[in-house]
Amino acid sequence: MLLRDLQSQFSRALLDRQPALMRDVIVARGFDTTQRLNVYRNNINATLCEALEDIYPSSYALVGEEFFKFAARAYVRTHAPHTGDLRDYGEHLPALLQSMPETQSVPYLPDIARIDWACHIVFHAERAASVKISALNDYSADDYAQLLLNIHPAIRPVGSDFPIFDIWDFASSADPENAAPPSTAAGGQSVLAVRRNGAVMVVKIETELCQMIALALSGKTLGSIIPSISEFNPEYNLQVGLNRLFSLGAVSSITLE
């Protein structure tokens, strides 16, 4: 059997549970082909599930080992890694959690998972400087239609219809599995994952600021961000919001589109 065929069939034998594909090329030595292949299959599943546990500690703490492993196994079955760097694996777990009928009793779980992923990105993000709000003085209001606020790589926002800061804070406490989570009556909250001296912190921010950062991250210019925020909340003080955006160190540079 050529090496390429062997690798394709080995992979299918493991992922599609078709050990028979390998039966003729594996030396039995007392064991069934399936048993030998299962050593590899178990190793692979354990590695990927552990990678997800490491990336999603708050989600894990919130739902406990049994349910997290159930969700992680479902993810591993449906999402194959496509790079040799395990840090890249797991980005779509929040979406999978959102779609699972089993998570309907914890509807905020996908957003807590989004905070975990944001923290993961921020932890490994490259170093970059931040600019002060005075950098805007180099531009006139006429430039705003082309002005891009480039968000710092170690800053990621998460917005939610649930009080995710309170729930995340609860999940980070000593024994969340055996205590009641905060009431969801408090309504939606937004947070920012930020890095300070190498450590990742989650801070509560107002929804409008979260939206400004999310819009800037999606490539919107300041000229289109301002009316979007005003439309969402006409009462919002945009000048205060911009001050806060820059004072958080959230803008690494300003460029013209």
Add this chain to the structure above:
Amino acid sequence: MTTHSIPADSVGIGLRGEHIKLVATDEPPVDWFEVHSENYFGRGGAPHQWLTQIRSNYPLSFHGVGLSLGSTDALNLPHLQRLKELIDFYQPALVSEHLSWSSIDGVYLHDLLPLPFTREAVRHLVNRIDEVQELLGRTILVENASTYLEFSHSEMSEWEFINEIAQRSGCGLLLDVNNVYVNACNHEFDPVDFLRQVSAAAVGEIHLAGHTIKEWPEGSIRIDTHDQRVCDEVWHLYEHAAGLFSHAPTLIEWDKELPEFSVLMDEANIARSYRRSDRNAAA
């Protein structure tokens, strides 16, 4: 940064994230450290802050687990490029990967999967190692993998396979003594004989780790779990290796169920004692 070389008779420790802050701030008496290259593929943050500090005090080795050297897919050039950037920055004394594969058709399985010991696989590995060494501009070491099955169409023994790859590609061998022992038990060969057959001049590093025995009604399979101390049988085999490859530094690996750092120091001291007894015996 200048390249700190790793002395032949030294014993290093595999450095994991849980211990990195302690090592950077306490500077424990360890000869050198080996890290998993991919753990530093991120572009910033605490891992690089600590590793930069550690690099100024210790020689480093970069050990890859994700290049999928034996895969018949095209070489993952972005992966290799990131590795090259890290090597250019940290200037490690040693760079190594595994004689295994972990991806096919663009899907990564993230395990060190077995290769058949065929002439085709030798040719493939030699070409891949050539390509990697050319792109990195340096020689690499390749590690013999633990395996839980053998292919019936293999045309040579594992030691012939690794010797031929090293000889034809000019790469060095990272001889994992635990893996030799695991394979010897799983595939019923004499591990001492294996060590004697390995081309000694090619061996540039030795690995030691703990493994697990999984029992079934049909028998047992040893699994390379890196989650416990090196067992007595592997220390015994290491005594042979220390004599045969006295020019190669040794590394203690521990990846899961990580103990206090002092336990790793203790394992390194045991390895050192074997090397000293070897020297005494020779004298």
